[in-house]
Amino acid sequence: MEERLIELICFLEELFVDYGMNPAVAQYLNLFINLMVLTFIIIGANYLIQHFVIEGFRLFTNKTKTTFDDFLIQSNFPRYVGRFLPLLITYKIFPLIFDDFPEALEVFYYAIKIYVIILLVWIFRSILRTTRNYLKTREEFNDKPLESFSQIIMIFIWIIGLMFMFSTITGKSVIGFAISLGAASAVILLIFKDTILGLVASIQISVNDIVRIGDWITFQKFGADGTVTEINLATVKVQNWDNTYTTIPTYSLISDSFQNWRGMQESPGRRIKRSVYIKQNSVKFLGPDDIAKLKKIQLIAPYLDHRQTEIDKFNESNNIDKSLLINGRNQTNLGVFRKYADTYLHEHSAIHKEMYLIVRHLAPTPNGIPLEILCFSRDKRWENFEYISADIFDHLIAAIPYFDLQLFEAPSGDDIRNFLGEKSNS
Structure with a gap:
């Protein structure tokens, strides 16, 4: 053959x-x-x-x-x-x-x-x-x-x-x-220390899928905030959002802590988490006249009717003396505004309704009561995400005075001069 x-x-x-x-x-x-x-x-x-x-x-x-x-x-x-x-x-x-x-x-x-x-x-x-x-x-x-x-x-x-x-x-x-x-291992380790560290890091990054080319990462230690464009044995190259480049030692990706935004990019939405600060002395109980005025706001009119009916039944069944507003159960302007913000977000077309959507109070601070908005936008692209966030907070900030609430704002120089001028005139 x-x-x-x-x-x-x-x-x-x-x-x-x-x-x-x-x-x-x-x-x-x-x-x-x-x-x-x-x-x-x-x-x-x-x-x-x-x-x-x-x-x-x-x-x-x-x-x-x-x-x-x-x-x-x-x-x-x-x-x-x-x-x-x-x-x-x-x-x-x-x-x-x-x-x-x-x-x-x-x-x-x-x-x-x-x-x-x-x-x-x-x-x-x-x-x-x-x-x-x-x-x-x-x-x-x-x-x-x-x-x-x-x-x-x-x-x-x-x-x-x-x-x-x-x-x-x-x-x-x-x-x-x-x-x-x-x-010869001691000499090899001394001469090829960086190469060996890079090799080990490359294996770890590849096997554990820590970083991929195209991932958006934030590495504060090296001032990197952008997209990974290259991964090699010695360095990882990141193109920042201002189009500058930052090179990071490959080993740092497994020895230090950094933030990889891939999870956000692969998820259905991108998180919006911001707060508005409410002046504490503007929070008050709502009387009948206040509730009648707020019922003109269509988003919360059904809620006010239902909620006030429950409160009235409770107060009547327990013989609460309502000659003083603080007695019994009452609605507050801050609570109603919180419900308004929650309903507004649920009605907003750009917000993902199947992910977390919370409007909550945080602990009071010297700057007021933080009212935090936590939700997710459907559009994850950076520029559109910023437009959506701005649109939401533009509306909520403009809506706050309708609830007889005030935003906290540190006094400026003009505020102080005006106050001193009014005081001297008086």
């Missing part, structure tokens, strides 16, 4: 020589044609694996009850295993094609050994990921740090794989290479 294959490989070379072509030219032309044929064979074998072997494995997994084999497909295990067939074909035919080129054959054997080592590492990584994802579905492993365990194991596997690669290239035994590496 091998002799027939050699005859087939050399057929064109002999044919070219018979037709009077230079033997050296005929040899290289025959080599080129054989390489093209081998390439087509490998592509065909790859096609067969993709459409028959992998699909067959997928059909088999669909009929099984366990989910482990489903995770094998997700981690590309059949694809990696299937690459051994084109590799075997290349390993058998390539030496026959390059029989007259021993130097090329030597390079080929080195390359094939290194590729086999990498392929075995990929297969082990696929099995490791499959095991991790499968264990995540088991209740008894919910609280176990599976990510950390798999990362540590994978780092050791890559170290072993690299040792075998260097051993293959240098011709030394793996044990001898490990011993020599251990003796």
